[in-house]
Amino acid sequence: MxxxxxxxxxxxxxxxxxxxxxxxxxxxxxxxxxxxxxxxxxxxxxxxxxVAPGLVDVHVHYREPGFTHKETIKTGSLAAAHGGYTTVCAMPNLDPVPDTPEKVSELVALNKQDGVVNIKQYGAITKGLKSDQLLDYAGMKASGAFAFSNDGCGVQTAGTMYQAMLAAKKLGVALVAHVEDNSLLFGGVMNAGKRAKELGLPGILGISESSQIARDLLLAKETGVHYHVCHVSTKESVELVRLAKAHGINVTCEVSPHHLLLNEEDIPANDGFYKMNPPLRANEDQQALIAGILDGTIDMIATDHAPHSIDEKTGDMRTSAFGITGSETAFALLYTRLVKQEKILTLAQLLDLMAKNPAEKFNFAAGVLYAGxxxxxxxxxxxxxxxxxxxxxxxxxxxxxxxxxxxxxxxxxxxxxxxxxxxxxx
CATH class of the missing domain: 2.30.40.10 (Urease, subunit C, domain 1)
Known part of the structure; x- marks a missing residue:
């Protein structure tokens, strides 16, 4: 043909x-x-x-198995194709969690059967995502896991993270971290700042993110693993990654479209559609993220496509679910705002952040157009x-x-x- x-x-x-x-x-x-x-x-x-290379998204949630009222592999991958994505990486916060070679193998087969784009599957870092029990990483890699993540849950124990990094380094795969110190959350539902006070809502401290990044960067330096930080959102996080790169630590990171386009001042009311994790931060954080993509500290844009039912997102932020969709809106929103209107990025820079860079950093045969x-x-x-x-x-x-x-x-x-x-x- x-x-x-x-x-x-x-x-x-x-x-x-x-x-x-x-x-x-x-x-x-x-x-x-x-x-x-x-x-x-x-x-x-x-x-x-x-005519562009198919976009590459290293961070999506397809909810199957376990939560198919929110999304399925079929609907999620159709959404990806609709947004111009041809390769996506599916997170493991599912039920059951893909934390054994057998579960990974079953999920990889289901991705191939039902997906309309190329779906790469993360294996879990720990048993059930929330424990300190380490796993058969070699077996999961052999079964099709391309990297390991506990996205949705920060790894709370430094020793667990250290051992997982050693295992990932030995296998030559990335350790992809949702960075969040649970002891610093205090029941927050949005950024701990001016807008939270105005709305009377409990805040999430920025240090809950940056303190765990600081810990992990030292562990990554010690182990030599490819350490990738999910959805950075604070100015301190950007500065820590910038400093780590200057010291030769093997770290990459991503930013989500909504953190580039919005900040806490854009939240109009106590509206669950604006509840996401990490939350929309202060304007100074948003500006630091933009500076980070311009100077190369932030390597790529990833959607963190996190679908929920309307019932789960409607109403008070205290009770609604964390998460925002992004597969079908990311390119258009970012092109319109950052390239066409504000001229912060060139079209070439945006395409590299959304296609070439993620493919290059994760060694995917994707993200570029050439004969062959x-x-x-x-x-x-x-x-x-x-x-x-x-x-x-x-x-x-x-x-x-x-x-x-x-x-x-x-x-x-x-x-x-x-x-x-x-x-x-x-």
Missing amino acids: KTLIKNGTVYQNGKLLKNDLLLEDDKITLLGTDLSDVACDQVIDAQNKL ATADIAIFDLENEFELKEEYYFSKGKNTPFTGQKVYGETYMTLVNGKVAYQKED
Whole structure:
């Protein structure tokens, strides 16, 4: 099967070029300025559109098994394709938790069966995520786990984290940390700051995040593991990672779109749709995150796509669930705000943060377009404004405060392994 993508603006090797792409089955076989004479079975006209590497998200929650009223592998991966993602990494906070080789193997098979994008699976760091019991990491890696994480739960004991890092280092895989010291939470539901006081809500201290990062960075220095920090949200966290990189510690980190786009002052009321973990921080934290992506301290953008049912997100922040969806809104929101409107980032920088960098840091064969590469491709319409609507979402989760916003950067088509995984209806 030969497919020609013609007339598009192609992002390749850091440049935007007027090129055509020829695909043969699941591979890109040729890039050139005019390939219209090449015989092919299918033609995709990308006139006035951006042809980009498929986006890579190292942090999603698909809720299956155990919580399928929130999301399934099928709906979550459809949402990813709808957002231009072709590779995603699924977190292990499930029921049962993938904390044995057998459970990992079953979940990897289910991901392959039901997923419409490439799904890479995390194994747990400890038994059930909340214990100090270490696991058969070698067995889980052999069964398909590409890295280990307890996302949703910080590893509370330094000795446990140290031993897990040693094991991950030995296997040559990343240790991916949700950083949160439970003893410093004090029942908080949003950032401990001015807005929490105004709303009369208990706050989450920023030091609950940064203090555990400080601990883990010293452990990472000692063990040499690839230590990756999930969803950094405070200025202290950014500075700690910056300092660690300067000292040669093997650390990478991610930031979520909502922490770049919002801060605590944007929370209009006691509204569960604005409850997320880590919470929206102060304006100075938001500015530090933006500075961190500009100077390379923060390596990538990851959505932390965390779907919930409407009942779980409606009402008081004290009782609603933590989490916000992101797969279907991330690129459009970030392109509109940071590239088109505020000109904080170039389009090339945004694409690197959302495709090339995460693939490079985790050694995925993804995130770039070249002859011989797998045909994982996203085509975006950057010209026409559209509105984010609930009926627009494929995810079961509608829990995002961005619904109703008018944005640019709608996904026109997503191809995974050369096959159309999503196409906008005419």
